[in-house]
Amino acid sequence: MIPGVDGFMYPNEVELQWSILIVLYPFITGLVAGAFILASLERVFKVEAVKPTYRLALLTALSFLLVAPLPLQLHLGHPERSFEMYLTPHTSSAMAMFGFVYLWYLTVVLLLEIWLDYRADIVRMSQTTTGITRLIYKTLTLGSDNVSPAALRIDDKVGYVITVIGIPSAFMLHGYVGFIFGSIKANPWWSSPLMPVVFLFSAMVSGIAAVLLLYMAAMKIKKLPIDMRCIDTISKYMFYTFVIDFTLEMLDLVHRTYEADESFRSLDFMVHTRLWGSHVLLQIVAGTAVPLILLAATQLRRFSEAARKVIYVIACSLTLIGIFAMRWNVVIGGQLFSKSFLGYTTYKMDLVTREGLLPAIALMLLPFPIFFVLIKLLPPWRHNEASGD
Amino acid sequence: MEMTRRDLFRIGGKLLVLASAGATLEQITGAEPAPEAYRMADHWWGMIIDIDKCIGCGSCVRACSNENQVPTGYFRTWVERYEVPEGYGNPIVTSPDGAINGFPLPKPTNLKAFFVPKLCNHCADSPCTQVCPVGATFVSPDGVVLVDKEYCLGCRYCVQACPYGCRYLHPETETVDKCTLCYHRITKGLTTACCENCPTQARQLVDFKNPKDPVHEFLRNNKVSVLKPQMATEAKVYYKDLDGAVR
Numbered sequence: 001m002i003p004g005v006d007g008f009m010y011p012n013e014v015e016l017q018w019s020i021l022i023v024l025y026p027f028i029t030g031l032v033a034g035a036f037i038l039a040s041l042e043r044v045f046k047v048e049a050v051k052p053t054y055r056l057a058l059l060t061a062l063s064f065l066l067v068a069p070l071p072l073q074l075h076l077g078h079p080e081r082s083f084e085m086y087l088t089p090h091t092s093s094a095m096a097m098f099g100f101v102y103l104w105y106l107t108v109v110l111l112l113e114i115w116l117d118y119r120a121d122i123v124r125m126s127q128t129t130t131g132i133t134r135l136i137y138k139t140l141t142l143g144s145d146n147v148s149p150a151a152l153r154i155d156d157k158v159g160y161v162i163t164v165i166g167i168p169s170a171f172m173l174h175g176y177v178g179f180i181f182g183s184i185k186a187n188p189w190w191s192s193p194l195m196p197v198v199f200l201f202s203a204m205v206s207g208i209a210a211v212l213l214l215y216m217a218a219m220k221i222k223k224l225p226i227d228m229r230c231i232d233t234i235s236k237y238m239f240y241t242f243v244i245d246f247t248l249e250m251l252d253l254v255h256r257t258y259e260a261d262e263s264f265r266s267l268d269f270m271v272h273t274r275l276w277g278s279h280v281l282l283q284i285v286a287g288t289a290v291p292l293i294l295l296a297a298t299q300l301r302r303f304s305e306a307a308r309k310v311i312y313v314i315a316c317s318l319t320l321i322g323i324f325a326m327r328w329n330v331v332i333g334g335q336l337f338s339k340s341f342l343g344y345t346t347y348k349m350d351l352v353t354r355e356g357l358l359p360a361i362a363l364m365l366l367p368f369p370i371f372f373v374l375i376k377l378l379p380p381w382r383h384n385e386a387s388g389d
Numbered sequence: 390m391e392m393t394r395r396d397l398f399r400i401g402g403k404l405l406v407l408a409s410a411g412a413t414l415e416q417i418t419g420a421e422p423a424p425e426a427y428r429m430a431d432h433w434w435g436m437i438i439d440i441d442k443c444i445g446c447g448s449c450v451r452a453c454s455n456e457n458q459v460p461t462g463y464f465r466t467w468v469e470r471y472e473v474p475e476g477y478g479n480p481i482v483t484s485p486d487g488a489i490n491g492f493p494l495p496k497p498t499n500l501k502a503f504f505v506p507k508l509c510n511h512c513a514d515s516p517c518t519q520v521c522p523v524g525a526t527f528v529s530p531d532g533v534v535l536v537d538k539e540y541c542l543g544c545r546y547c548v549q550a551c552p553y554g555c556r557y558l559h560p561e562t563e564t565v566d567k568c569t570l571c572y573h574r575i576t577k578g579l580t581t582a583c584c585e586n587c588p589t590q591a592r593q594l595v596d597f598k599n600p601k602d603p604v605h606e607f608l609r610n611n612k613v614s615v616l617k618p619q620m621a622t623e624a625k626v627y628y629k630d631l632d633g634a635v636r
Contacts, residue, residue, distance in 0.1 A: 008469075008481075008482040008483065008484070009554075010467075010507075010553070010554025010555075011463075011464045011467050011484060011486075011487045011554070012463060012464055012548075012554050012555065012556065012557040013554045015557075017545040017548045017549065017558065018545065018549065072544075075544070076542050076543050076544055077541070077542065077543015077544075077545075077558060077562075077563030077564055078541070078542050078543050078563060078564065079542075081523075081540070081541075081542050082542060084523045084540065084542065085522050085523055085542075088523055088524065089522065089523070090521055090522055090523055090524035092519045092520075093519065093520050093521055093522045093523075093524075093546070094520065095520065095522040095544065095546050096522040096523070098522070180546075183520075184516075184520075184549055184550055185516060185552070185620060186516060186549070186550055186551060186552035186620065187549060334549075335549075338554075339552055339553070339554055339636075340482065340554075340636035341479075341636060342479055342480070342482055342636060
């Protein structure tokens, strides 16, 4: 009898191959994609109410995107060879495209859009600051210090085009992450054409929730008033996206249950035992049902401003926990059962090893100092907001 | 020109001298006669397994482990023991330490019981090679699924993609490892370590491209199946009389 194993596992299956670091990867890229799509609401779809979060959303996306490849690097047996994915990509591999999708998204979409949006500010600061700060801003101008109205109009137009390109790119970034799992026919817990779509919508939900929380926290810290019209609008979009996400997940569940193929009994047993806490309690009840009810309540009833703020904070926090649990259940849950459908193993998470809990916590916290540096360097609030006017 | 009998002897004699000079040259220089070179294109390897012949002794697992220095706790091949109840109940499957020490004597039951040796199926349409991001794992021209450990990133996507649980991360090299069908042996005309050490010839290495290989008769005369045919991987390990309960 092998400790932690019930029933029969193929002997090489006992040890899980993808750890908590691989849980972080879709969670973090999901936040990136979601934050960017929120930003595009204002830019492309002209939802003026969410404007106060536009820059914040872009910087949030960038902070998390810079960290996104780190869990993968740390997970690899040979991280020094990862560059081979660029040099000799295997074209039939979904994973091989990661590097290209990532680079495209980072350089063509995010960095360019942020630079264009901030260019006038960067030029202004390169002229008003001194010393090393001036040097940093001077470098960031990339030699382009023309801020004439005509030049800014071009910036705006190009920025618009990039955002338009960015939306399908964000869809691709996260839909593709879903495809990595959904295309594995050997694993019935993953293998589903719905997987990329579910990943995409859950990404949008988590990204919107993260930006909403960050915006409220930033306003609190800066002692600035929260724009209620803004957060009401964001929560409304979050609710709609969440409804679609929940519907898709339920569709997947109903389909699996009704079809009840050869893997069903095994997966059903797993959900009722090893995944009960993380799947049923955390993901479905606490992370989906409760925030959906809270958000629905704000759409149906008129609450006071203070009550709405509390509701949004609770709903967004629970949503983020729920989406993290969803990633956990996909990645870890997909490895807990045997491909023989005759047994189950246990995930033994280390604490301080390369793929342990502490590195995972460190990686999850890393975007925040990056975010802090970015908002110091590129303040997301417009000039009048920053001075409290 | 008309050739006389004398001319024929003269030309034949010259040819004989030239041929014997060639042979002598080889002997004088001490060079070995050129071995028959292994041509990958001439082979298409696989294996046939006769479940009825397997006695669960674990010799194959031990031989594989010794031959390929398989790390403890991981398996390039293993043996499962099935006990199958009547009806739709799940079979009871055991494989203590991959059966490297065989199986303990079972308690007598009235269940149908048999052993199933497992190894990489060296699929022609292998999902593991499909997903490798750098092509470090590949199907060789002679039909063996191999891993280039100098190139493997250790991402383990292939481990997830294998429907049969045949791959693992080698704890020392931190690259993926699996059955190579003893490629270092079969390319020298030997059989695999597991086949060589099977006391009942339950498993036999076969070459589908060799018209004289007994595999053709085996496939013609027996009811055979591969594991998980629904995966459509074109597995090349054929089992004789495979029970439907085997996963």
